[in-house]
């Protein structure tokens with residue numbers, strides 16, 4: 001049995017653009033794009049986890065809205081259950097810490113990046129949701 005890994009990702013929208021973050025080359029899924037976030041810790045709600053991760057990784061605060069997607073993807077290292085949520089910035093601006101690059105893209109531009117496989121359903125949904 002592969003281990004289940006519960007992960008939250010923030011779809012941060014600001015000025016009509018969505019924040020995309022590139023994973024480091026030394027990590028699992030090296031160099032792939034993802035939404036900032038991380039593993040849900042024991043006793044946390046997805047929202048608490050997301051707020052904590054965004055503060056730690058991006059040094060800013062977000063207001064969390066509706067869920068975008070909830071999907072599971074089986075990697076060689078485990079099964080990632082990824083929940084993504086719409087977020088708005090409430091304090092500060094995202095800064096690069098753990099990631100190697102960040103980009104702000106319009107929804108229709110999202111499919112042009114090389115995303116972690118678990119993110120594809122969310123990317124397709126976002127790309128189809130906003131016509132801009």
Ligand SMILES: Nc1nc2c([nH]c(=O)n2[C@H]2C[C@H](O)[C@@H](COP(=O)(O)OP(=O)(O)OP(=O)(O)O)O2)c(=O)[nH]1
Pocket residue numbers: 005007008009027028029033034035036037038039080082116117118119
């Ligand atoms: N934060 C985030 N993680 C994602 C996304 N898509 C996706 O497959 N993942 C995977 C990558 C990781 O295996 C896991 C998130 O764990 P993490 O952020 O706490 O861990 P990490 O990448 O620092 O480290 P690692 O232990 O996987 O090397 O979920 C996504 O959009 N955002």
